[in-house]
Amino acid sequence: MARVLGKSLQGMLESVAKAGEPRNLERDRAHRALKRCGEEVDAGRLARAVQRALGYVPPRALPLLAERAGLTAESLLTRLEALEEIRLEPECQQRIEICSGRTCARRGGAKLIRLARGTLGVNMFETTPGQQIRLEPFRCFGQCARAPNIRMNGVIQGAMTEKRFGLLLGLLGRGKR
Numbered sequence: 001m002a003r004v005l006g007k008s009l010q011g012m013l014e015s016v017a018k019a020g021e022p023r024n025l026e027r028d029r030a031h032r033a034l035k036r037c038g039e040e041v042d043a044g045r046l047a048r049a050v051q052r053a054l055g056y057v058p059p060r061a062l063p064l065l066a067e068r069a070g071l072t073a074e075s076l077l078t079r080l081e082a083l084e085e086i087r088l089e090p091e092c093q094q095r096i097e098i099c100s101g102r103t104c105a106r107r108g109g110a111k112l113i114r115l116a117r118g119t120l121g122v123n124m125f126e127t128t129p130g131q132q133i134r135l136e137p138f139r140c141f142g143q144c145a146r147a148p149n150i151r152m153n154g155v156i157q158g159a160m161t162e163k164r165f166g167l168l169l170g171l172l173g174r175g176k177r
């Protein structure tokens with residue numbers, strides 16, 4: 001499968017530096033994937049395990065990977081970039097992130113997640129067939145006053161209703177045919 005490497009090495013390292021953010025489901029899942037690898041320390045095998053769990057190796061997983069492999073962030077990235085099968089960006093045309101933070105979840109975010117999973121037929125961290133639409137949870141965009149929030153292709157859309165989200169999903173679905 002072709003690699004998708006839009007970000008520069010510097011950009012990736014900046015993302016790594018931001019990884020000290022609050023609890024994050026993506027990082028939790030990467031952590032569990034690494035735990036299942038037992039005593040493995042080979043960066044490539046560890047990265048493949050993370051990629052199986054998340055569809056790619058996200059910036060948030062890089063500090064965990066570097067620590068496990070005993071490498072600096074730079075050497076880890078150099079190692080991963082040399083591996084043809086490793087993706088450092090998700091392979092998708094559209095990326096939908098739904099806030100799963102407490103305020104958004106309470107104000108309807110949990111329903112938005114169910115709606116997206118049902119409509120798209122994929123679970124979180126998965127992409128619809130043909131790499132069209134990827135669904136991800138995100139714990140708090142820092143825009144709680146406008147909850148529930150979603151982020152589509154990097155743009156946050158607040159006060160999302162099921163009706164509006166359903167229409168957006170329908171439009172995306174039509175666009176992929």
Ligand code: FES
Nearest residue numbers: 099101104141144
């Ligand atoms: S809880 Fe969703 S933006 Fe903060």
